[in-house]
Amino acid sequence: MKRIPFFNSPVLDRQMPMWRGKLVFLLLMVGFGALLAKALYLQGMDDEFLQAQGERRYERTLVLPATRGKIFDRSGSVVLASSVPARAIWAIPDDTRAATPGQLSELARLLDMPVSDIQARVADTKRTFVYIKRQVSPEIAEQIRKLNIPGFHQQAEMRRFYPEGGLMAHVLGFTNIDDEGVEGVELAFNDALSGQPGSRRVIKDRLGRVIEDVQAVVPPVDGRDLHVSIDAGLQYDTYTALKHAMQENKANAAAAVVLDVRSGEILALVNLPSYDPNDRSDRRGAGLRNRAMVDTFEPGSIMKPFTVALALDSGKVKVDTMFDTGNGQYRFHGNTISDVSRNGRLNVADIVRRSSNIGMAMISERLTAREMWTTFSELGFGRAPEANFPGVAAGRLRPWERWRPIEQATMAYGYGLSVSLLQMAQAYTVFARDGDMVSLSLVRRSGAATSKQIFSPEVARQVRAILEAAAGPDGAKLAQVKGYRVAGKSGTARKIVNGKYSKSDYRSSFVGFAPVSDPRIVVAVSIDEPRAGAYYGGRVAAPVFADIVASSLRRLGVQPDAPLESLVAVGPNGETAR
């Protein structure tokens, strides 16, 4: 057979039109061109996406969590709140089907929750992420990790502890499950406490170990530690005294505030009932109320010294100006003002000591509504105190233009306006200092406190003497403290129930300061609805005041200023005085 070269093949013999070859060539070239263009595009112009995808295969961004700052008391040695690591146990429901019942019951035992609970949580297999339990301690989490149950994973988180528990609960507040402040100091200073998480980009090897940093590490900035103004010792004493009184008087609630007269710092702030901030299930109900700061009430008699101070300051009365309070019933602009007992003729000091409402109404007649309103609002009533605290109450003080004469009279003795216990305590610093009111602080102060002059030092001194008499043997004598001169005023305010003044629900209060020779602390106590018989402020709240003052002054190391029978003092030169 004759070999035919392929180009001589008869099949090819037919002459093809030239354009077909050209078309194929062109199409091929267009194809190559497209590939080249795509390659150029990916290499040169749109390279970020692929570059990032490549890096994701070996580079990781690690979030460096910042730790929330600790909270200390004013001494700096008592930790009031601190965060420690914890674990969250979570699961992918679909993967957990491989877990054996034995493993699940072991997990349930470690987590201290029923097996049925865990099963219910992973029942919905469509979901891809389910928390089983959060805030699990690292030791238990480690045991769970060793069980190696399919579908169950762990995630690091922080847990906040409050070693003092219910003692500090209202001041500190608490954080939510994500370690963010939601109440109290934790909320007020959340920004300073929480810090800034850092990040780093690293290359990891196949075992997941970090090999090197790709970029400079952004270090986490830990939250700053905070020193609150509270003294843990004073707080404990106040808490104990208040708790005791609350049980003894079968009271509904109680609150107390201790202020440092010189610096305006809040040394103790207690509210009862309280709650345990470590126990999440306990964070509800009446216990959460920070009564001293966010609850307002009609102050009643504890308001009287301010009206008297105003009258003295404006020269409308003198300490020995006499008023005839009659037989304890006084008709005033169509209303009757009554006293607890008939007092006859009283001077200004005795009006405060005997707490005569009629006397106060008579003093207020010499004052104008405008000057009373001005002084009361200067004292901070009707305005929220500048204590950096969430939800702090402003109280209510209506504009003076709308006061009726009877209202002006009742305001003189503390009805018709509402204040918080903290405002009251702050206002009393006017008398404890030289007529100036100090600004409050809930954090430890480094500099001097600012203050605002309201009454003249002379008037402050006069009212101080009046208040010392009011807490003296002829006044609320249960307020007296062994070894120290105290001054203060008791109050018994009727509570408003269904729009009327109740005859059975009272709020007994006492506000005062000590030692009188050089006041160091202001103490305000309020007992809500005492039900064990006694309800007068002088009977119910004054003993609590005395308890708190005695233990506080002892802790502060203040020398007694009242004569004591068996007191021994050793002078610097060794002489002893008996």
Add this chain to the structure above:
Amino acid sequence: MIRLCIVFSVLLMLSALSLVTARYQSRQLFVAAERLEDRSRELDIEWRRLQLERAELARHARIDQIARRDLGMVTATPDRTLYLDTPHAAQGERR
């Protein structure tokens, strides 16, 4: 010319080897530094934990209870207290 080439290629080899070892060492040291940093973090956490534990043990409520009930102590009243009025103490108090 050839000798120069040999010298340079030897130098090149040496430099390449030293680069590899330096690279290796740097990774080793990095891992070690990493481990120490972890350790420091662990110690910090431990310190926090111990601080909390101390706070728990030094709670005023607990101390008060132990002092009163177990040790039979009572609160010092001013009439049973000796007040030392030294100039230093007076200054300290006025602070």
